[in-house]
Amino acid sequence: MSVSTAAIDPSVCAPLPVLGQDVTVPLVTGGEVTYAALDYAASAPALQRVWDDVAAYAPYYGSVHRGAGYLSQLSTDLFENSRSTVAEFLGCRAEDQVVFTRSTTDSLNLLAAAIPADCQVFVYETEHHASLLPWRDAQVTYLNAPRTPGQAVETLERALADHDPYGPALVCVTGASNVTGELWPVKELAAAAHAHGARIVLDAAQLAPHHPVDIAELDVDWVAFSGHKLYAPFGSGVLAGRADWLQAAEPYLAGGGASRKVARRADGGVDVDWHTTAARHEAGSPNVIGVYSIASACKALTEAGFDSLVAREQELVSRVREGLAEVPEVQVLSLFGDDAPRVGVISFVVRGWNSSHFAAALSAEYGIGVRDGLFCAHPLVRTLLGSDPQDPGECGAPEAEPGERSLNAIRVSFGAGTPDEHIDRFLRAVTELVREGAQWKYRTEDGRCVPDRGEVARTV
Numbered sequence: 001m002s003v004s005t006a007a008i009d010p011s012v013c014a015p016l017p018v019l020g021q022d023v024t025v026p027l028v029t030g031g032e033v034t035y036a037a038l039d040y041a042a043s044a045p046a047l048q049r050v051w052d053d054v055a056a057y058a059p060y061y062g063s064v065h066r067g068a069g070y071l072s073q074l075s076t077d078l079f080e081n082s083r084s085t086v087a088e089f090l091g092c093r094a095e096d097q098v099v100f101t102r103s104t105t106d107s108l109n110l111l112a113a114a115i116p117a118d119c120q121v122f123v124y125e126t127e128h129h130a131s132l133l134p135w136r137d138a139q140v141t142y143l144n145a146p147r148t149p150g151q152a153v154e155t156l157e158r159a160l161a162d163h164d165p166y167g168p169a170l171v172c173v174t175g176a177s178n179v180t181g182e183l184w185p186v187k188e189l190a191a192a193a194h195a196h197g198a199r200i201v202l203d204a205a206q207l208a209p210h211h212p213v214d215i216a217e218l219d220v221d222w223v224a225f226s227g228h229k230l231y232a233p234f235g236s237g238v239l240a241g242r243a244d245w246l247q248a249a250e251p252y253l254a255g256g257g258a259s260r261k262v263a264r265r266a267d268g269g270v271d272v273d274w275h276t277t278a279a280r281h282e283a284g285s286p287n288v289i290g291v292y293s294i295a296s297a298c299k300a301l302t303e304a305g306f307d308s309l310v311a312r313e314q315e316l317v318s319r320v321r322e323g324l325a326e327v328p329e330v331q332v333l334s335l336f337g338d339d340a341p342r343v344g345v346i347s348f349v350v351r352g353w354n355s356s357h358f359a360a361a362l363s364a365e366y367g368i369g370v371r372d373g374l375f376c377a378h379p380l381v382r383t384l385l386g387s388d389p390q391d392p393g394e395c396g397a398p399e400a401e402p403g404e405r406s407l408n409a410i411r412v413s414f415g416a417g418t419p420d421e422h423i424d425r426f427l428r429a430v431t432e433l434v435r436e437g438a439q440w441k442y443r444t445e446d447g448r449c450v451p452d453r454g455e456v457a458r459t460v
Contacts, residue, residue: 013308016300017048018231018417025367028440028451033367036422040229041178041345041413042371044209046293047231053296054233054289064288065257065279079288082295083278089298090223090240091214097243099278100236100291104205105130107224107239108172110281111201112138114249119168122159122198124152125379126335128178131203132379135172145383148336149185153192160196169198175207179377179384179411181317181345182336183211190219201241205229209415210313210343212306215241227294231301231416236290247276255283301416309416313344316414316423320346323427329353329434333384333409344418347375347411349385350434355408360449361438366429368422371411381409 024032037045057078062071064079083098092098101107112134115121121135124143132142141159146152156171163169171193176183186202193200201222204213208225215223222241228234251258251274258280261273274280301309321338324330329351334340350358359372374381387407412426441452 013305013312015312015419016231016304016309016416018045019048019051020045021417021419027367028364028453036366036368036425038412038414038418038422038426039369039371040209040415040418041181041206041375041411043228043234044231044415045417046233047297047300047417049300050232050293050296054293057289057292061289064286066285075288079286079291082291085295085298086238087240089213089302090238091216092240093216095243096215096241097246097278098238098240099246099281100286100294101224101239101281102235102287103130103228103237104128104203104224104226105134105237107237108201108203109134110239110252111170111222111224111245112136113252114245114281115170116168116245116248119170120163120166121170121172122156123172124155124174125383126177126179127172127174127377127380128203128205129376129378130205131172131174132377138170145335145380149188149340153185153188156189157192157196160192160198166197169193169196171198171200172203173200174203174205175213176210176343176345177335177377177380178206178345179347179375179380179409180334180336181206181342181347181413182334182340183207183342186220187218194219199242206343206345209301211310227290227297230294230297232293232297233290236287236294238294243276246278246281249281251283252281253283257286258283304416313415316418316420317342317344317346319423320412320414320427323423324348324430327431327434330430333381335380335384344414345411346413347381347384347409349409350430353434354449355410356444356449357438357442358433359410360442360451361433361440362426362429364442364451365433365439366425368426368429370426371413373408375409375411382407385409 020037023035025035026032060071060074062075064076087098101110108130115138119138121138121140122143123132126145143155143159146155173189174184175186190200199221202220204223204225207213209230213223222239224239227236258274259272260275263271265271324332331349333347349355356372359370362368362370442449443452
């Protein structure tokens with residue numbers, strides 16, 4: 001998969017309006033500054049369009065698939081129309097199902113619960129934990145981190161060939177790394193999987209907000225993503241794709257909505273006739289507002305023009321990478337190298353700095369929000385940093401003191417709502433911190449690096 005900015009002028013695409021763009025935060029050095037949200041890979045700010053759509057619907061909120069009243073019928077129509085919107089956004093095939101979940105993690109756990117009992121799962125060690133960990137009841141082959149897209153395909157082909165002949169098999173792969181932002185060769189991996197009779201699920205949590213995802217064009221069997229990374233509020237996600245394994249599996253949750261008919265037997269037991277549609281795995285009262293917010297985000301991104309959004313983001317990626325390259329102490333983390341196409345997710349370490357200390361200074365002294373830690377992708381970050389699996393370090397809980405080397409890294413991420421000023425401020429802050437040091441002293445408190453109030457490190 002490649003990203004092209006040919007014939008696109010990034011200057012014609014302005015940032016999309018998002019919530020929180022005018023929020024100010026206090027600086028430890030005094031005064032306030034507009035908050036620079038550069039942690040899109042964790043949770044992107046909600047689009048203003050999405051929030052407005054949800055606010056307009058809220059007075060009409062009603063129970064979905066339950067109730068003869070007008071508001072219930074309206075909510076049911078909105079819920080099912082949202083399903084159609086998401087299917088169109090993903091380029092679903094006619095026979096595919098769209099199941100609404102709580103998140104990417106929930107989607108992949110649902111699929112893990114639905115795979116055949118004798119299924120073999122192939123997953124790269126480079127995956128986010130949401131993709132790496134759900135397969136506890138399956139036979140899992142963990143694949144080493146590839147160093148080129150071609151090597152990724154070759155590694156998978158060898159693993160599948162070594163397992164031949166076999167029964168059901170599933171490959172799980174990310175579309176864009178949540179650590180490096182690099183795009184994976186999804187279409188080629190799908191072809192390799194299918195050539196060996198395996199199926200493939202795409203973790204599109206970091207891909208869908210930044211790049212068009214087309215199930216039919218990529219020829220993947222399932223796609224999973226989260227609403228809160230797609231500029232929608234928390235609490236909703238999607239699993240879309242082939243229906244057969246989902247129809248054959250026991251419902252993910254047993255309860256109302258998943259059942260068509262429940263009857264007592266003469267012997268005192270209960271017979272249940274489960275739905276074969278997506279409702280089979282959507283038991284309970286559904287999150288209609290969360291579902292509607294995902295559909296609204298899909299429409300907003302489509303109407304804004306993904307080509308223009310991608311082009312502008314690539315301009316920001318280039319500016320960040322070029323700016324960081326001017327600071328010799330900064331090491332940008334990468335699997336596939338400098339020329340690999342990527343989305344707006346960049347992780348790095350700074351020589352002589354504890355990553356959590358650096359991230360804390362960005363926040364406290366510049367009003368910039370980034371992420372530090374292992375990004376819920378521990379094996380990948382350890383591989384990129386060349387560390388031993390037993391080296392200390394946890395996701396979001398650094399053990400090193402400020403100034404000490406840490407296993408953690410720093411991640412800056414951005415997208416459709418990021419203004420130029422946030423990027424400029426970030427690059428200026430990195431340069432100043434590296435060359436001049438932090439203005440304030442910091443300490444570790446409850447596993448986080450925080451400013452030590454009243455302790456000035458240097459004068460400006």
